[in-house]
Amino acid sequence: MTGFLFQLTFWLTVPFWALMVFAPTWPTTARVVASPLIAVPPLVVYTALVAGHLPELWATMSSPDLGTLREFLATSWGASALWAQVIAWDLLIGAWMYRESRRLGLRPLLMGPLLVFTIVLSPFGFALFLAIRARCDRPDRATTVVTDQ
Template sequence: MTGFLFELSFYLAAPVWLLMIFAPRWHWTERIAASPLTVVPILAVYLALALPVFPELWAAVSSPDLDRFRELTALANGAAAVWAQVIAWDLLVGQWMYREARLRGISPLLMGPLLVLTILLSPFGVLVFLALRATRRKPTPATPTPTPDPA
């Protein structure tokens, strides 16, 4: 069951990633990417994996220690729970990147490969995106031009 839940966490995130990469201009992609609720099913998987190893999980996070973390990830449920957590947070970061790119007019042709990099190695993808984002100014709302008074 743990192996199934481990794989399920990725498959629950994959449709959102696929939309952002392959259908970035579709109106439903924007609506879906705007919702933080996309991670709720993944977090349900996380809970199913984490609850059976909660004492080990709590020990690893309440008093961070490399050996305790190693003990947690040596357990199948522990490693799979950490994986589900990573998948959920990576998806949230990817959604933020997608929306920021749209706001700043960054080409989907550039963002597609960058989102793939973020799926695989999110810290690298985020750093590249932050560098790219720094080169793009946030668009400001257009100031309406005053209309002449007809009188």
């Protein structure tokens, strides 16, 4: 069952990634990706994986050390739970990148490959996007975020 949940985690997010990569200008994409609820499917899988292991999870996360984390990740449920958590956060990061790219007017031909890169290696994709965003964003952005003008 754990193997199935591991595989299921990613496939539950594919429709959202597909919208951002292949249909970025479709109005439905913007509406769907605006919701943080897109992360719920992998988080449901996460919950199913950890529900029977809350004491072990708590012990690992409340006093983290490398040995304990290594033991946690050596279990199929622990590795799968971490995978579900990573997939959920990657999707939220990707959705934020998508929304920011639309605000900045970045071309889909730039963002599509960058989002795919983020799916595979999110820290690098996110860092690259932050660099692009810093280069393309207006210097008075802080004022517009606060005042909406």
